[in-house]
Amino acid sequence: MSIDTERGRGASFAADLRYALGVLRARALLIALCVLCAGTFGFMYARSSPKIYAAKTVIQIEQEEPILGNIEGAKPDLKEPQVLKTYEQNITTPEVLLRVVKTPGLMEDPAFLPEVKPVRSVEKLQAALAGHVTATIRRETRLIDVTVEDQSPAMAQRIAELLVGEFALWNSQMRREAAEAANRFLHERAHELSERLAKSERAIQAYKELHGEVSFRDKQGTGVENLNQLSLRIAEARTERLKLQSDAAQIVRKSRFTADELLTFPSIASAPAIVDLRKRIGDREALIAPLKQRYKDGHPTLIAAQAELEELRAALVSAAFNTARLLNSRLEEIKLTEEKLKEALREQQRQTLGEDAIAIDYSALNREAEANRVLYEAVLKRMKEIEVTKDIAQNVVRVVARPLLPGLPVKPKKTLILALSIFAGLGLGGALALALHFADASIRTSHDAGERLGLRVLSEIPRIRPPRGSARNSSAPKSDFAAVEAFRVLRTSLSLADDHANRKSILFTSAEPAEGKTFCAINCAISFAQAGLKTLLIDAGYRAPRAGAVLFDGAEMRGVEEAKPANGSANGNANGSSHSAIDASDSAIRNSHIPNLSILSAHLGDPNSVDFLGGDNFEKFMRGAAAQFDRIIVDGAPVNKVSDTLLFARHVQSVCLVILAGQTPAEKVLRAVERLTEAGAPLVGFVWNQAQPGAGNFRRHQRALPASTARELLS
Numbered sequence: 035m036s037i038d039t040e041r042g043r044g045a046s047f048a049a050d051l052r053y054a055l056g057v058l059r060a061r062a063l064l065i066a067l068c069v070l071c072a073g074t075f076g077f078m079y080a081r082s083s084p085k086i087y088a089a090k091t092v093i094q095i096e097q098e099e100p101i102l103g104n105i106e107g108a109k110p111d112l113k114e115p116q117v118l119k120t121y122e123q124n125i126t127t128p129e130v131l132l133r134v135v136k137t138p139g140l141m142e143d144p145a146f147l148p149e150v151k152p153v154r155s156v157e158k159l160q161a162a163l164a165g166h167v168t169a170t171i172r173r174e175t176r177l178i179d180v181t182v183e184d185q186s187p188a189m190a191q192r193i194a195e196l197l198v199g200e201f202a203l204w205n206s207q208m209r210r211e212a213a214e215a216a217n218r219f220l221h222e223r224a225h226e227l228s229e230r231l232a233k234s235e236r237a238i239q240a241y242k243e244l245h246g247e248v249s250f251r252d253k254q255g256t257g258v259e260n261l262n263q264l265s266l267r268i269a270e271a272r273t274e275r276l277k278l279q280s281d282a283a284q285i286v287r288k289s290r291f292t293a294d295e296l297l298t299f300p301s302i303a304s305a306p307a308i309v310d311l312r313k314r315i316g317d318r319e320a321l322i323a324p325l326k327q328r329y330k331d332g333h334p335t336l337i338a339a340q341a342e343l344e345e346l347r348a349a350l351v352s353a354a355f356n357t358a359r360l361l362n363s364r365l366e367e368i369k370l371t372e373e374k375l376k377e378a379l380r381e382q383q384r385q386t387l388g389e390d391a392i393a394i395d396y397s398a399l400n401r402e403a404e405a406n407r408v409l410y411e412a413v414l415k416r417m418k419e420i421e422v423t424k425d426i427a428q429n430v431v432r433v434v435a436r437p438l439l440p441g442l443p444v445k446p447k448k449t450l451i452l453a454l455s456i457f458a459g460l461g462l463g464g465a466l467a468l469a470l471h472f473a474d475a476s477i478r479t480s481h482d483a484g485e486r487l488g489l490r491v492l493s494e495i496p497r498i499r500p501p502r503g504s505a506r507n508s509s510a511p512k513s514d515f516a517a518v519e520a521f522r523v524l525r526t527s528l529s530l531a532d533d534h535a536n537r538k539s540i541l542f543t544s545a546e547p548a549e550g551k552t553f554c555a556i557n558c559a560i561s562f563a564q565a566g567l568k569t570l571l572i573d574a575g576y577r578a579p580r581a582g583a584v585l586f587d588g589a590e591m592r593g594v595e596e597a598k599p600a601n602g603s604a605n606g607n608a609n610g611s612s613h614s615a616i617d618a619s620d621s622a623i624r625n626s627h628i629p630n631l632s633i634l635s636a637h638l639g640d641p642n643s644v645d646f647l648g649g650d651n652f653e654k655f656m657r658g659a660a661a662q663f664d665r666i667i668v669d670g671a672p673v674n675k676v677s678d679t680l681l682f683a684r685h686v687q688s689v690c691l692v693i694l695a696g697q698t699p700a701e702k703v704l705r706a707v708e709r710l711t712e713a714g715a716p717l718v719g720f721v722w723n724q725a726q727p728g729a730g731n732f733r734r735h736q737r738a739l740p741a742s743t744a745r746e747l748l749s
Contacts, residue, residue, distance in 0.1 A: 167197060237403075269408060305353070477703060487704070543690075
């Protein structure tokens with residue numbers, strides 16, 4: 035992309051921005067009204083909103099003590115985010131909130147959740163209470179902030195105390211129920227194994243009684259050794275199967291477990307992947323300890339080591355859940371292995387049957403009894419371990435900071451609400467201003483007017499404020515240099531028109547009333563007079579003549595129809611035609627206080643003015659006036675309202691259409707141009723009146739025009 039293209043785009047963007055700012059500035063009152071309304075609404079909303087108080091309490095999740103006995107994985111790592119996140123979510127679980135709602139006397143208290151009306155059911159109260167409670171974990175800690183919001187500070191404090199208390203009780207109850215379920219299962223298995231052990235011992239005793247005292251200690255050969263090995267393997271498979279069945283039963287009874295709780299099961303903790311990850315975590319922790327002493331926090335080496343440690347811990351949690359999910363698969367594999375070992379044992383028994391059937395049978399009975407004894411003892415040990423674990427892990431939730439009675443409300447945040455409402459009002463006002471601007475059918479810029487009308491802009495007259503008490507259509511104030519310069523431009527544009535030497539008469543008209551045509555006509559006449567040109571200002575708007583009233587402070591003046599020819603005849607010569615010149619001393623024409631400027635005004639409502647303006651007498655009058663004056667400025671009536679101007683528009687040499695900037699609808703301006711064209715009026719261009727100050731070249735003109743030059747121009 036070329037540099038010129040980039041500059042062009044930048045200039046276009048700056049121009050669009052200035053245009054948008056100009057639109058917003060023009061609609062400043064609307065924007066201010068929107069801001070006022072929005073600010074008032076925000077203020078009333080903040081003032082009428084109920085005050086909300088927040089009671090905050092802090093709880094700590096204690097590190098569990100290791101379970102007594104040789105049980106791997108009994109100490110869960112509470113630094114894992116998943117574990118603490120589970121506790122955080124459980125604080126606002128429906129079970130805990132229902133326990134709070136069902137607190138005796140709380141539902142009957144009218145201050146408790148007063149917004150729940152008219153039927154205060156337990157379900158509605160629980161759902162409403164969930165919106166008042168938030169729990170957040172403090173980063174890199176085992177602390178959880180619990181916040182309760184309510185309109186009553188005392189009720190907020192009370193709910194916070196009840197919530198943490200009920201959560202601690204619920205958590206202990208869940209752990210106790212899980213331990214009791216495992217205990218019941220193990221009791222059932224212990225009873226079953228006890229009966230099997232007694233049965234196997236009775237079988238041995240009966241076998242001894244049947245065969246007498248037989249020495250079973252002799253070497254039984256290779257077959258007997260194989261049988262012993264197979265029996266031991268079967269016993270190990272049975273032991274492993276029972277452990278897996280016990281752990282699987284606990285997992286089935288309690289569907290939700292944390293990774294730390296899963297690692298307390300021997301079948302999961304003894305998995306090779308778990309053992310390997312724990313060893314690697316221990317090695318990594320041992321490596322980080324000297325790094326913390328050597329490096330400061332934030333050192334890349336320390337950060338990398340800690341990141342590897344966190345990844346290993348995350349892998350440990352993932353492996354724990356994966357091992358738990360594969361527990362049933364492992365159980366089926368153990369069962370299949372046990373069946374295969376039994377089949378191998380039976381095959382070996384058939385092979386060694388001939389060696390010593392009696393010894394083999396005895397050994398089998400003895401091995402079965404020993405296996406039952408091992409299994410029974412393992413189950414009893416597991417029962418004791420779970421019982422100890424249940425007693426130790428009951429209270430892992432500890433209250434660090436109890437909720438205090440809040441003194442100041444946390445909502446509504448009046449300053450924030452007011453600021454947001456003001457910004458919303460600004461946005462709404464700006465959007466409305468732009469929408470109204472683009473929905474406006476009027477011609478917005480002089481460039482747009484020139485393109486749509488096919489005419490050139492003669493001058494852009496800036497918006498000025500007349501002095502207090504002066505007429506609206508008066509001359510430009512002497513202190514407004516931009517307006518003076520604009521009428522200079524208008525004078526120059528008219529002087530440079532084609533055939534300017536023959537264009538002495540200039541008609542100012544507009545599409546609609548109150549567009550500033552009289553203002554432009556008067557000031558254009560003044561500008562020509564100050565340039566040393568003898569100028570005549572004709573007020574042809576007989577229905578509402580204003581030029582004379584402006585320049586002569588409302589004094590009564592004779593009308594244009596009373597103007598006398600140069601020879602003193604009022605109605606013409608002997609042939610019935612008007613004379614070609616007028617008498618400069620005619621009392622109908624009065625000299626103003628401005629040198630070189632004279633004025634001829636129409637009589638208000640005089641019907642003879644219509645006949646004079648629409649007939650041939652006006653054309654002859656204009657030829658006569660052109661012989662005595664250098665410039666003739668005619669102030670006509672709006673062409674869309676009355677047809678007066680159209681009657682004599684063809685008798686002037688230049689017609690200027692005055693357009694009120696940004697307000698006159700386009701269709702009305704086009705209609706005025708069409709009517710003037712049909713009437714044969716010589717349109718030379720248009721005047722863009724009352725343009726926005728500070729835009730375009732007006733500000734530059736104002737800075738560039740010295741005060742001395744302005745005094746000379748307006749003196």
